[in-house]
Amino acid sequence: MMLLKLRFALVLCSTVVRGLLGTPVRSLDINGYGTNDSNLPTLQPIQYTNTASLLRIAYYDEGPRDGQTVILMHRFPYDINSFAEVAPRLVEQGYRVVVPYLRGYGDTRFLNQSTPRSAEQAALGYDLLTLMDALGIAHAILVGFDCGTIPVNVVAALWPERCDGMVAVGSYLTQDRNTAWVPLDPDSEAARWAIYPGHLGQELAAEFSEAELNRILPALQNPDFINITVDFYRNRLLFAPGDPAYAQLADALYKQPSISVPSMTLDPEFSTTFPATNGSTTTKYFTDARVHHIVQGAGENIP
Numbered sequence: 250m251m252l253l254k255l256r257f258a259l260v261l262c263s264t265v266v267r268g269l270l271g272t273p274v275r276s277l278d279i280n281g282y283g284t285n286d287s288n289l290p291t292l293q294p295i296q297y298t299n300t301a302s303l304l305r306i307a308y309y310d311e312g313p314r315d316g317q318t319v320i321l322m323h324r325f326p327y328d329i330n331s332f333a334e335v336a337p338r339l340v341e342q343g344y345r346v347v348v349p350y351l352r353g354y355g356d357t358r359f360l361n362q363s364t365p366r367s368a369e370q371a372a373l374g375y376d377l378l379t380l381m382d383a384l385g386i387a388h389a390i391l392v393g394f395d396c397g398t399i400p401v402n403v404v405a406a407l408w409p410e411r412c413d414g415m416v417a418v419g420s421y422l423t424q425d426r427n428t429a430w431v432p433l434d435p436d437s438e439a440a441r442w443a444i445y446p447g448h449l450g451q452e453l454a455a456e457f458s459e460a461e462l463n464r465i466l467p468a469l470q471n472p473d474f475i476n477i478t479v480d481f482y483r484n485r486l487l488f489a490p491g492d493p494a495y496a497q498l499a500d501a502l503y504k505q506p507s508i509s510v511p512s513m514t515l516d517p518e519f520s521t522t523f524p525a526t527n528g529s530t531t532t533k534y535f536t537d538a539r540v541h542h543i544v545q546g547a548g549e550n551i552p
Contacts, residue, residue, distance in 0.1 A: 310346070378404050430487070
């Protein structure tokens with residue numbers, strides 16, 4: 250299993266790095282990394298809908314149609330099965346639960362070859378909004394973690410009438426590109442730089458099983474997975490332009506609009522990407538009731 254982890258980590262890291270450096274990469278070569286079979290729970294059945302964001306979105310949708318709708322947004326490099334244990338519990342409590350694959354993941358596909366493979370925050374937010382439109386969901390509780398927090402932040406901030414409440418891991422991740430390269434305070438910078446020298450070793454030491462690896466493999470075989478993943482980082486680092494179709498929305502987001510819906514924000518105790526905080530640094534972005542918690546014993550994959 251250690252050898253499997255090593256090979257998979259090296260392929261994933263090297264592929265993304267090549268993309269960040271501008272080397273064309275069509276797909277992630279994961280042949281030989283398992284059978285794509287797993288005895289772990291998965292969210293089934295999967296449904297499909299076309300959206301105004303020019304996607305055919307694959308999604309899980311269960312629970313009473315007259316119940317409170319909850320939309321759960323996954324992160325990179327996970328998929329909807331991050332919520333495989335959470336979603337059924339919410340359904341049992343009477344919620345309608347929708348869990349979509351983000352663009353570039355699972356069976357979600359672009360409808361047109363000519364559509365830019367952009368993963369900018371405006372595109373991710375518009376994907377969520379247009380999914381709600383396509384499914385006839387007037388409003389919902391929006392939940393996200395890591396990259397999944399970004400579209401949740403976008404809709405909660407710009408279309409508050411569509412958001413009954415927000416649960417966001419990472420609190421507020423809407424980026425002002427004008428300050429993308431402004432250093433953080435010294436303590437925060439030090440905490441992040443300390444991650445990188447041993448980061449690969451931490452990945453190899455992670456306690457995930459071959460079954461867990463096999464469960465995620467299908468989501469990473471999307472033909473646009475690498476392009477979307479690389480564009481996400483390149484765009485946030487100002488190395489890639491946004492899709493002109495989202496220019497107006499992107500401009501609104503660069504102003505970092507406040508969130509005026511009831512919110513719960515979370516930080517995992519053992520996060521390595523963004524160390525857990527007391528939430529005070531993002532207080533200015535919330536104008537309605539907001540509570541913040543550190544989830545004890547949790548790592549990056551909170552669900």
